Every structure is written in structure tokens, then in C-alpha cells.
Amino acid sequence: MNGDSDMLYHELFGEASDDDLEFLDDFEEPIPGLVVYRNVQSAEQCLQYFSWLTSEYFPDTPSNTSNRRVNQGMHFGALTDPDTPLGQLCQICTTLSGLLPASVLARSVVFDQAIINLYDRGEGIGDHVDLLRFEDGVVGFSFGGSATMRMRKVGSGDMQRAATYARELESEDPEEVTVRLNAGDVYAMSGEARYQWTHGIPKTSAGVDNVQSRRISVTLRKLAVQADQSQV
Ligand SMILES: O=C(O)CCC(=O)C(=O)O
Numbered sequence: 132m133n134g135d136s137d138m139l140y141h142e143l144f145g146e147a148s149d150d151d152l153e154f155l156d157d158f159e160e161p162i163p164g165l166v167v168y169r170n171v172q173s174a175e176q177c178l179q180y181f182s183w184l185t186s187e188y189f190p191d192t193p194s195n196t197s198n199r200r201v202n203q204g205m206h207f208g209a210l211t212d213p214d215t216p217l218g219q220l221c222q223i224c225t226t227l228s229g230l231l232p233a234s235v236l237a238r239s240v241v242f243d244q245a246i247i248n249l250y251d252r253g254e255g256i257g258d259h260v261d262l263l264r265f266e267d268g269v270v271g272f273s274f275g276g277s278a279t280m281r282m283r284k285v286g287s288g289d290m291q292r293a294a295t296y297a298r299e300l301e302s303e304d305p306e307e308v309t310v311r312l313n314a315g316d317v318y319a320m321s322g323e324a325r326y327q328w329t330h331g332i333p334k335t336s337a338g339v340d341n342v343q344s345r346r347i348s349v350t351l352r353k354l355a356v357q358a359d360q361s362q363v
């Protein structure tokens with residue numbers, strides 16, 4: 132990281148940089164199938180992604196929380212071209228050892244769908260399991276401000292939750308894991324972490340706004356092949 136981009140980074144995003152450098156090239160696996168790599172992208176690369184994502188998906192989105200503003204973008208189509216920004220993210224996923232299970236890496240197309248989420252101060256996303264129309268192996272990249280992601284263990288009878296996205300857990304006292312996500316970090320959810328735990332970005336964390344400054348996340352997925360199509 133050079134001095135200029137370091138300063139610009141701190142000006143824009145404050146808290147989320149140098150303290151984490153000690154985790155460089157290290158990864159954490161707090162629950163089976165949840166892998167977090169730290170500082171995969173430099174501050175400069177994060178800024179480049181942040182501005183590309185902003186101009187591509189949220190060109191006219193003000194930093195307030197009025198209900199009707201656009202806060203999500205989507206991409207459909209194989210992410211196989213490393214010369215495109217999303218294709219480059221897909222390529223990163225395939226090079227980080229242990230991030231994804233071999234069964235996911237062996238797919239002819241590893242990812243063909245991306246969701247780009249925008250969070251401004253005080254915003255979040257409810258606890259949910261990603262839809263079952265997506266295959267195993269979901270990867271998330273973080274740009275801009277930091278956030279704490281909360282994961283809660285769901286009972287095995289709760290798999291249908293995945294059909295209803297963003298529904299709050301009813302269980303009283305679920306097992307819970309929190310993961311701090313800073314710009315440049317990458318996380319993957321496979322197997323147990325993908326199907327048996329919800330994930331969400333609570334609006335508040337430790338009594339204050341969880342997201343303090345604009346955060347943009349990119350999550351990559353693979354659409355499941357419909358049973359009827361696979362038989363043709
Ligand atoms: O912002 C994130 O990192 C999580 C986004 C997410 O869970 C989703 O789009 O399904």
C-alpha cells in the first residue's frame with residue numbers, strides 16, 4: 132500500500148485498514164464451511180472496485196435512507212472473463228486455497244450470478260439463508276465501510292427458510308457467530324455454513340450503527356440447474 136492510497140483510504144473509510152494487516156494471507160474458519168480471508172485486496176484495489184461498482188450499479192444513489200432508492204444490483208451470466216471486474220473476483224476465489232470446496236471449484240462454471248448490495252449508515256440485511264435455487268458455495272467481497280456479519284445456527288427442520296429469504300429466526304437463543312468484515316476481506320459459505328446457518332448484517336451492533344459509512348458488497352453464486360432442464 133503506498134502512502135497516498137493509505138491516506139485516502141483512511142479519509143474515506145477510517146477504521147478498516149492497518150490493524151488487520153497482521154492477518155495478511157491468513158484465513159479463519161469459525162464454523163465449518165465459513166472461511167474468511169483478510170486483506171485479499173489492497174486499499175487501492177478496494178477503492179477502484181468501490182468506484183467502479185458505484186458508477187455501474189448506483190450512479191445516482193444519494194447517501195440517505197429514503198425508501199425508494201436503489202440499493203441492489205444484479206449480474207447474470209458466467210463470470211469466466213478475468214478481464215472484467217466481476218470475472219476478476221471470481222478468479223480470486225479460485226486461487227485462494229481452502230476458500231471453496233473442491234466440488235465447487237470443479238464446476239465448469241464456478242459462478243454465474245452476482246448480487247451487489249449497497250448499505251449506507253444504519254442499514255443492514257435481515258438474517259437469512261441464501262435461496263436454494265443457488266448451488267453450494269457463496270462468496271462475499273466487501274468494499275468501503277466495515278460491517279459485522281451475524282450468523283445463527285438453524286435447526287435441521289428449518290431448511291425451508293431458504294425459500295423465504297430474509298425472515299427473522301424464531302428460535303429464542305440460537306448459537307451465534309459474528310464476523311467482522313473489512314474492505315478487502317473475502318468470505319465463503321459452503322456446506323454447513325451455507326445451509327445450516329443464517330447470515331445477516333444487523334442494523335446495529337453493540338448499540339451503534341453497524342455500518343458507519345457506505346459499504347458495497349459483492350456476493351457470487353451459481354444458479355442451480357433446474358431438474359427438468361438437466362434431463363433434456
Ligand atoms: O453484504 C453482505 O456481505 C451479505 C449480502 C447477502 O447476504 C446477500 O446478498 O444474500
Ligand SMILES: [Fe+2]
Nearest residue numbers: 259260261330
Ligand atoms: Fe445472503
